[in-house]
Amino acid sequence: xxxAIDLLTTRRSVKPMELNGPGPTAAELATxxxxxxxxPDHGKLTPWRFIVFEGEAQLAAGNKIAAVFCAxxxxxxxDQVAFEKRRLARAPLVIAVVSRATPxxxxxxxxxxxxxxxxATSLVFAAHALGFAASWLTEWYAYDxxxxxxxxxxxxxxxxxxxxxxxxVRPAEERPRPPxxxxxxxxxxx
Ligand SMILES: Cc1cc2nc3c(=O)[nH]c(=O)nc-3n(C[C@H](O)[C@H](O)[C@H](O)COP(=O)(O)O)c2cc1C
Numbered sequence: 001x002x003x004a005i006d007l008l009t010t011r012r013s014v015k016p017m018e019l020n021g022p023g024p025t026a027a028e029l030a031t032x033x034x035x036x037x038x039x040p041d042h043g044k045l046t047p048w049r050f051i052v053f054e055g056e057a058q059l060a061a062g063n064k065i066a067a068v069f070c071a072x073x074x075x076x077x078x079d080q081v082a083f084e085k086r087r088l089a090r091a092p093l094v095i096a097v098v099s100r101a102t103p104x105x106x107x108x109x110x111x112x113x114x115x116x117x118x119x120a121t122s123l124v125f126a127a128h129a130l131g132f133a134a135s136w137l138t139e140w141y142a143y144d145x146x147x148x149x150x151x152x153x154x155x156x157x158x159x160x161x162x163x164x165x166x167x168x169v170r171p172a173e174e175r176p177r178p179p180x181x182x183x184x185x186x187x188x189x190x
Contacts, residue, residue: 021166024093036095042115048119052095062088069081069084095162096151098153099113
C-alpha cells in the first residue's frame, strides 16, 4: 500500500467505463463514507450528505435519468437510451455527494459549499487509498431538477458530484499538472 504522499502525488481519475468490480465491501464503503464526512466544516453544520447507488439501485436510478432524457429527446436512438439507463451503473459503486448549504446560516453559504467539495475530494482520496480508483463526475443529469427530484435530492440541495468507484482496468496515464511557478506566488517577493 503506498504511503499517503505517494498516493496523493500519483492519484489519477479513471473513467467510469474503466472501473471494474469487485466494488467496495460493506466495511470499505463505511470507511469511504467515514473519511468523506471527516472534513473541515465551519460551524459544524454538516452541509453535505451522501446517496449510495449500488447493485439494482444503479439501474433503477438510471431508468429515471433515461426517462427525462427521452422526454427531452423523443427521437433518441435505442443505443442512446440504453446509455442513459446505465449512467450510474458503469462503475461498481457510485456515491452522490449532495450539498445542503443553507443561505441564511451564520456561516457563509460559500464556505458550506466548499466543505461539500472537500467531502467529495476526501471520498476520491479514500477510494484510492483503499486500492480503488474514482472519477468525480457531474454530467447533465446533476443539473436537471426532474432527475434530482426522482433521485431524492431536494430543491434547495445541489449535486457536488457523482463519485464513481471501482478497480481500474489499467494503470492511468499521467496528465500534465500546472507548474507550481504558475500558481504560487510568495507574498512580498519582488
Ligand atoms: C465538480 C466537478 C465535476 C466534474 N465533472 C466531470 C464530468 O462531468 N465529466 C468529466 O469528464 N470530468 C468531470 N470532472 C473532472 C474529473 O473528475 C477529473 O478531475 C478529470 O478527469 C481530471 O483527472 P484527474 O483527477 O486525474 O486530474 C469533474 C470535476 C469536478 C471537480
